[in-house]
Amino acid sequence: MSMQEKDSREDETIVRCTSAIDCGGRCPLRFHVKDGVITRIEGDDFPDPERQLRACLRGRAYRHWIYHPDRLKYPLKRVGERGKGISEYVRISWDEAMDTVVRELKRVRDTYGNSSIFFTGGGHLGALHTVGPLSKALCMFGGYTTIYGNISSEGPVWAVMTSYGDVMVGHSREDLLNSRIIIMWGWDPVRMISGTDCVYTLTRAKEAGIKIYAIDPRCTHSVATFADEWIPIIPGTDAAMMIAMAYVMIKENLQDQAFLDKYTVGFDKFRDYVLGIEDGVEKTPAWASEICGVPAKRIESLAREYATTKPACLNDCQGPARAAQGEQYNRCAITLTAMTGNIGKPGGSACGGLMGIPYGHMFRAAGIPGMKNPVEEGGPSVRGTLDLKLRLVTRIHTNKIFDAILEGKAGGYPSDLRMAWLAGGSILTQRGDVNKGDRALKSLEFIVAQDPFLSPTARYADIVFPVSTFAEKNELTRPWPSGPYFTFANKVIEPLGECKTDWEIGNLLAEKLGFKDFDNNTEEEWLRLFIKQNPEYATYIKDYDEFKREGIYRIQMEEPYVAFRKQIEDPENNPFNTPSGKIEIFSQRVADIGNPMCPPVPKYIPDGEHRRHPLSKTYPLQLLSPHPRVRAHSTLQFVDWLEEVEPHAVWINPADAEARGIRNGELVYVFNDRGKLAIKAWVTKRIIPGVVSIYEGKYYQPDEEGIDRGGCVNILTPDAYSPGGAAALKTCLVQVARS
Ligand SMILES: Nc1nc2c(c(=O)[nH]1)N[C@H]1C(S)=C(S)[C@@H](COP(=O)(O)OP(=O)(O)OC[C@H]3O[C@@H](n4cnc5c(=O)[nH]c(N)nc54)[C@H](O)[C@@H]3O)O[C@H]1N2
Ligand SMILES: Nc1nc2c(c(=O)[nH]1)N[C@H]1C(S)=C(S)[C@@H](COP(=O)(O)OP(=O)(O)OC[C@H]3O[C@@H](n4cnc5c(=O)[nH]c(N)nc54)[C@H](O)[C@@H]3O)O[C@H]1N2
Ligand SMILES: [Mo]
Numbered sequence: 106m107s108m109q110e111k112d113s114r115e116d117e118t119i120v121r122c123t124s125a126i127d128c129g130g131r132c133p134l135r136f137h138v139k140d141g142v143i144t145r146i147e148g149d150d151f152p153d154p155e156r157q158l159r160a161c162l163r164g165r166a167y168r169h170w171i172y173h174p175d176r177l178k179y180p181l182k183r184v185g186e187r188g189k190g191i192s193e194y195v196r197i198s199w200d201e202a203m204d205t206v207v208r209e210l211k212r213v214r215d216t217y218g219n220s221s222i223f224f225t226g227g228g229h230l231g232a233l234h235t236v237g238p239l240s241k242a243l244c245m246f247g248g249y250t251t252i253y254g255n256i257s258s259e260g261p262v263w264a265v266m267t268s269y270g271d272v273m274v275g276h277s278r279e280d281l282l283n284s285r286i287i288i289m290w291g292w293d294p295v296r297m298i299s300g301t302d303c304v305y306t307l308t309r310a311k312e313a314g315i316k317i318y319a320i321d322p323r324c325t326h327s328v329a330t331f332a333d334e335w336i337p338i339i340p341g342t343d344a345a346m347m348i349a350m351a352y353v354m355i356k357e358n359l360q361d362q363a364f365l366d367k368y369t370v371g372f373d374k375f376r377d378y379v380l381g382i383e384d385g386v387e388k389t390p391a392w393a394s395e396i397c398g399v400p401a402k403r404i405e406s407l408a409r410e411y412a413t414t415k416p417a418c419l420n421d422c423q424g425p426a427r428a429a430q431g432e433q434y435n436r437c438a439i440t441l442t443a444m445t446g447n448i449g450k451p452g453g454s455a456c457g458g459l460m461g462i463p464y465g466h467m468f469r470a471a472g473i474p475g476m477k478n479p480v481e482e483g484g485p486s487v488r489g490t491l492d493l494k495l496r497l498v499t500r501i502h503t504n505k506i507f508d509a510i511l512e513g514k515a516g517g518y519p520s521d522l523r524m525a526w527l528a529g530g531s532i533l534t535q536r537g538d539v540n541k542g543d544r545a546l547k548s549l550e551f552i553v554a555q556d557p558f559l560s561p562t563a564r565y566a567d568i569v570f571p572v573s574t575f576a577e578k579n580e581l582t583r584p585w586p587s588g589p590y591f592t593f594a595n596k597v598i599e600p601l602g603e604c605k606t607d608w609e610i611g612n613l614l615a616e617k618l619g620f621k622d623f624d625n626n627t628e629e630e631w632l633r634l635f636i637k638q639n640p641e642y643a644t645y646i647k648d649y650d651e652f653k654r655e656g657i658y659r660i661q662m663e664e665p666y667v668a669f670r671k672q673i674e675d676p677e678n679n680p681f682n683t684p685s686g687k688i689e690i691f692s693q694r695v696a697d698i699g700n701p702m703c704p705p706v707p708k709y710i711p712d713g714e715h716r717r718h719p720l721s722k723t724y725p726l727q728l729l730s731p732h733p734r735v736r737a738h739s740t741l742q743f744v745d746w747l748e749e750v751e752p753h754a755v756w757i758n759p760a761d762a763e764a765r766g767i768r769n770g771e772l773v774y775v776f777n778d779r780g781k782l783a784i785k786a787w788v789t790k791r792i793i794p795g796v797v798s799i800y801e802g803k804y805y806q807p808d809e810e811g812i813d814r815g816g817c818v819n820i821l822t823p824d825a826y827s828p829g830g831a832a833a834l835k836t837c838l839v840q841v842a843r844s
Contacts, residue, residue, distance in 0.1 A: 117144060120597045121656025123582045124167060125231045125575040128737035129298030131584040132160035133657045134167070136576065136597040143168050143576070143598060155309075156659065158301040158590070163737065166746045167576070171598075173743065175558055177571035178602020187547050187565045188807075194559075194569065199603060199613070202568050206526075207617045209551040209567075210246065213524045219247040220480045220520035223501075223510070228529025228556065228572075228740075229607060231594070232471045232581040233631050236528040238611025238624065241476050243526070245620055248480035250520050253500035253830075256535060260426030260831030261458030264435035267491055267692045267829075270682030272468060273668060274457035276418075277589055278306040280665035282313060283452030284418035288411065289319040290438060291343065291425035295326035296734040299422075299460060300586060307331050318407070320346075320399075322729060323756065323798060324791035336407070337793045339716060340727050341428055341836055342397035343421075344709040346404055347437035349393030352379050353408035354444055360412065361446030368676065369443050371691020375706040388709075396709070398793070412445050416452030419445075423458045424731055424835065429713025431831035436707035440690050448688065449673025451665065462666045464641075465588030471581065471635035471642065473608075473624070480520075492698045493830050504537050504824050504832040507545035524551040528607060529572065533562040534739040534817050537824035537834050539805050540780045555610055560739060561805040561817070573604035579628055579653075581635055581642075589660035591642060593632075593653050703828035713825055713836035716795065724777045724838035726761065726797050730818040733800035742804055753816045754787035756798040757841060762788040765842060772844045774812070775799065777837070780820035782813040783844055797841060801834075 120136045135147040146168055148160040175191075180202035185193030213222055224243055226236030243249050255262065265274050278300055281287060287310060294303045311317060311331050319325065319332040320343070328335045338346060354360045355376055365372045374383075381387035390401035390408075411417055421438035425431065438456035447453030461468065484499035493502075499519050501509040513521035525546070533542045539561075546552060546565040554566035563569050575582070576597040584590055600606075605613070608628075615623035626634070633649055636642040645660060646652045671679040680686030684694060696705035702712065714720055716727055732738065735747035755775055757767065767773055769788040774781055775797065784799065792798055799818040806815030813820050825833040 120595050121654075122576055122594045122597050123592045123656065124164065125229050125580060125582045125594060126737045126740050127227070127230060127585070128163060128740075129585055129732070130161060130164070130301040131582055131592055132158055132164045132301045133592065134160060134164060138597060141598055143171065151659070157305075159305060160301075161298060162750060163735065163741055163747065166741065166744050169744045169746055170741050171574050171576050173558075175743065176601055177557060177559060177569065178604060179571060180603065181569040183567045188543060190564055191559055199605075202570060203613055203617050205568055206553050207614070209524060213551065214247055217521065217523050220250050221523040222249040223251070223506075223522045223525040224249040224528070225252050225506070225532070226528030226530060226607070229575065230467055230470070230582065230585070231575070232635050233473070233628065234578050234580055234606035234608040235472060236607050236611065237472050237475055238608050239526075239528055239614060241473065242611055242615040242618060242620065242623065244476040244478050245615070246618055248478045249526070250480055250522065251478070251500060252503040252506060253496045254503040254826075256503045256832050258423045258426070258459060260428070260431030260827065260829060261421075261423055261435045263491065263829030263831070264426075264432045264439060265457035265459065267695060268436060268439045268683070268689050269455070269457070269669070272459055273461050273463045273466065274455045275460035275462045275587060275668055276454060277462050277464070277662065277666040278302045280451055280667060281306050281310045281418060282315070283665065284310070284315055284416055285414045285452065286316040286318065286410065286417045288417070288419045289317065289321075289327055289332065290419060290421045291321055291434070292420045292422040293321065293325040293327045293731070295330050297732050298585070300584060322793050322796045323731075326734070336399055336403060339396070339398040339793070340425070340729060340796055341715050342709070343425055344430070344433040344437045344707065345388075345393045345396040346399055347441055348379055348388045348707070348709055349390045349404050350408035350411065350441060351375070351444060352388045353390060353405050354412045355379060357409070359409065360444040364446035365443060368448070368673065369688040369690050370685045371689060371706060372444075374691040375440060378706055378708060411441070415445070416447055416450050417445065418452060418454040419447070419456060420454055420460065421456045421458045426458055426831055427834050428831060429715070429825065429827055429833040429836040430710050431827050431833065432829035433707050433710065439688075440707050443688055443690060449667060449669040451667055453667070455668045460586055462587045462589065462668070464660055464666065465584045465591050467583040467585055467587070469641060470583055471639040473631070491692070491694050491829075493828065496830070502826050502830065504826050504834070506532055506536060507538060507541040508824060510545035510548060511541070523549065525549055525553075527552065527554045527562055527566065529556055531556075531560040531562045531739045533565070534560070534802055534805055534819060537819055537822040537832065538779050539817055539820040540811070541824065543807070555607065557604070558742070570610055571602060571604045572610070573600040573606050577601065577604065578606045579632060581632055589662055589666065591646065591652070591658045593656050595653065595656060700828055712827070713833050714823065714838040715836060718838065720838050724840045726795060726839050726841060728775070728818070728821055728837040728839045729796060729798040729835060730801045730822060731798060733802050736802050738802040739804065742802070752785065753800065753803055754785045755841065756787050756789055756792040758792050758794040758796070759788050759790060760794045761797070761841070762786060767841065767843055773841050774844050775821065775839050775841050777821055777839045779823070780813060781811070782816055782818070782820055784816045786841075797839065
């Protein structure tokens, strides 16, 4: 094969590949292969060390995932109980499996109508081997009901669409070197990567003496590695602290008024709120300090330093926004970047938690064109709307799937669901209130799932299709969250057992449904076509074979990419994509929604299970559930190398542990009204008192009494969402006790 190189060891070849999982980076990897078997994995070998894209520990452990003994290799049919595991399944042929699914599809459609078929998918972030073709075949079959929203980033998406009308709000990473201070506000890139070039760039920034602050309830790896100072904060209160910083700037006249006048609308209305003219409450540092736990003096000094040190890079993120009122955190951060005039400037930032640049951004992936879903026809037009209600007329909020299954139309959901096709992604570890999910999935008439593993979600399926991993197919992958580079993942090995890709499964369904000429292209024809037809690829990739051979195309940029540079340098010719053409600190579109919990200027509004909620008398601890360093969510589960790096545990402050008689390393229960899990305690000052933390993504393994022994944090989290659509997974109260 042309893309293979000879290794120094004569009998091995090297294949260039990248993962396609939802992991925070996209690293070029060199897979060593001998006799069709992966023997080891090496990272990027680009000669310029400053542009090398170094794999993290997860990237180096894929061999143990791809060849994990639990990999599914054959289609399965359930013969026992739902939710239990591999002992309840028997091997069947692809024909029998797909024929069963088609029979059930037809039965459910003919009995209840297409809207009672629920479909959602994910798991693979590529161009071709996605669930897109499956969705198209199901639309040709009459359609299905699906979700609205991204469990990941609805808070920041809503905030940036409100303020800027655009999601490409990032700077390329090397622009961090142009900043004079970097404020990591709820951002922990050492763990969650934020682009493969991020951590090394931060290392260079630190070496260059750029001041770095981190605001997080946990002393994260990024705090420990980079921060000059850790500013601990009570979860869910960032908006209060940011608003008080705005107060200090206004009182001391430190805001960049010329910038605000020229590029923004509605600062006066925000100022009225901050100064208490609107509601009688002055948002002073003392006011904020009571709420967020950061000393008033520190809020004041940070406000002054941030306002007077230019350029400065404030980076908010997505995690703190996955909360009740999550979008207010991002909107406040955006407002601070506008008040300090840092938007559109090298070394500055625009905030918005997405940090995307339009070079290789995963939101702009190529793919087989989809189809309109007939089930959604007649629904309201949702183009450009910020009103979530309109989006939920035909769709189910992504954090409400279980309720929708259990309650249907009677509960206000768009349809009564009878069957589900869960095509990758693991709703039963990654959505709130997993015990409700258990009841919901047990209530369905038929479930089909497809995954390389028997995930907790797949365990409820009547038919399970085995899917090949990224190493078993040729694919265009994209950097996470963005470049500047494009990647080609070469097929490293043949699919294990009878595994198929999601694309092949879509095609098989179309064939069984009798759709002629559904897809006549080969894998290579599609990949070549995507590159030719997608303007982003076509601009850079002139030689397909070379791109495939190298596995990567690095864009050589003359200077770092800066979001909204054109809008700031030449505003007459480049208005923002908002109704006013400016950055909207006040949004008339939001005002028109008329919901006091969804204000037109950014505000601090306590909501959900916050620290002062009456429920805190019974469940006094706030629960965080960040992304695991050793997995990508539930993916890379049980990989021995990774489990050794960081055992699963609940972080608890010594003050909270002592009050409960809990010793480091002992098994404890973490619980609330939604569930109870058993997990080891890690007693550590790296988390503030009153807050505990469990990494998300661990497999759900309830015992006979319903206690989850797997440590799946989402049995505890609520299935709520904010007015902007953010899944409120981080706004959650629990208690911890000895087991
Ligand atoms: N290793 C690894 N990396 C990943 C992923 C993974 O699963 N594993 N997933 C990828 C994906 S899909 C995404 S969306 C991104 C996610 O990136 P994020 O969503 O930003 O990551 P989180 O871990 O949820 O949260 C980031 C930080 O916010 C802190 N935090 C929580 N609540 C608050 C709060 O109220 N205020 C403040 N100031 N801080 C708070 C947490 O302690 C944590 O350190 O990561 C990507 N990277
Ligand atoms: N409590 C809490 N919950 C969270 C979050 C949080 O911060 N806290 N974060 C949220 C965020 S940001 C995200 S993005 C979601 C992630 O939620 P999901 O996307 O549901 O989580 P993953 O574990 O990435 O699921 C991927 C599944 O796809 C499978 N898979 C891998 N490759 C393929 C493939 O090629 N095809 C198919 N069909 N399947 C494949 C994997 O084995 C795995 O079972 O979780 C959310 N849930
Ligand atoms: Mo995500």
